[in-house]
Amino acid sequence: MRDFPSCFGESGVQIADAASSSTSSAGTKGGAAQNLVTCLYRAQLAGRPCAISVTWSRSLMGQGLSVGVDDLSGSGSGSGQCLCKADIKPWLFSKKKGSRSLDADGGKVDIFWDLSGARFGAGPEPLEGFYVAVVFDLELALLLGDMRKEAYRKTGATRPVSNAAFVARREHIYGKKLYSAKAQFCDNGQFHDLVIECDTLGLKDPCLEIRIDKKPVMQVKRLAWKFRGNQTILVDGLPVEVFWDVHSWLFGSTTSNAVFMFQTCQAPEKSMPWSYSQIFRESRAQGLGFSLILYAWKIE
Structure with a gap:
């Protein structure tokens, strides 16, 4: 069998190592299991290829959202350089809608979200009534959710030339x-x-x-x-x-x-x-x- 490491790791490891390393993040001790879903998208930032990871989480402490952007335009075969990452806990801190600006190499990344009317199923991801948008210098790189008109109006971004591709999902x-x-x-x-x-x-x-x-x-x-x-x-x-x-x-x-x-x-x-x-x-x-x-x- 070929060894296969986690698609979400920063280096190549066997899957047994990836499994054991996820113990702390899943938090199953004492029955306090944390529900985690991470989705990975291939997108463009000003014509450069990038990876955008969106992680939804839910635990006894509340629910959260994390967005990370990696630059993939380098010539090496290693993992992409992390441009920026934002950890958002909309339920824990009553920030169900808002935005955050982050400095990145060569520009500014803006993250917008509105989860105030989001509806959920059994998992940590919202099913409808929400949007999450990632914008680079007024160019929309990623848009999730069904509130597209609201997202365009709030971000002021131009419509993307091509949609981001959903390439990987990791779930507990x-x-x-x-x-x-x-x-x-x-x-x-x-x-x-x-x-x-x-x-x-x-x-x-x-x-x-x-x-x-x-x-x-x-x-x-x-x-x-x-x-x-x-x-x-x-x-x-x-x-x-x-x-x-x-x-x-x-x-x-x-x-x-x-x-x-x-x-x-x-x-x-x-x-x-x-x-x-x-x-x-x-x-x-x-x-x-x-x-x-x-x-x-x-x-x-």
Whole structure:
């Protein structure tokens, strides 16, 4: 099996390391689990390629939003240079709408948000009634949400020449035997119900099964010997490479997490890109598609 590090890390590590490093951010001790979703977008800042990460979080302390911008115009293969990052806690500090200006290399990045009328589901992301906009020198680089007219009026930005591309999503999910998520394998694609089932409690030979829209698409038996691996499945007629690492489930603590990654359109015999810049360069050159990374936390 090829090692595959987190698409959201700053350096190449094996997925087992990425899983253990996420323990502090997920905060499962004492039942105070923090729900985290990070979405990664490929965009343009004044003609330069950039990565914009948007993280939604929810915990007992409240809900929060974090926006980061990385420059990908460098020639090196490492991760992009961080231009700016803003941590916003709209519910905790009653800042449900507002803006923030940040100095970046060669200009100014403005972040606008309005979550005052946002409606939520089970996760930390708003479903409707909101907008989040990232503007670089009055040029709109990213716009999320359904309140587009309000966003354009508030930001004063010009309409973007091309829309930002949704290229990766990282999410924390929780369960004892069943782990569920909504999966959208491409930008503006169909949403699917994804279920991971694995019962490891007291079993000598546990089995891993993945279902999409209630249909089994993958099963791994003798999991104690195959706790890391990868397999190709078909979703909507397109190949999706599934990577898994359940070592922590089998040999770790009682509250530990496995990691799954679903990568669309991966070129055969091609290693996964290690960082932001490699993801986007490989996406353009090799046709790599969308990455969904799930941290599945086992709660006893």
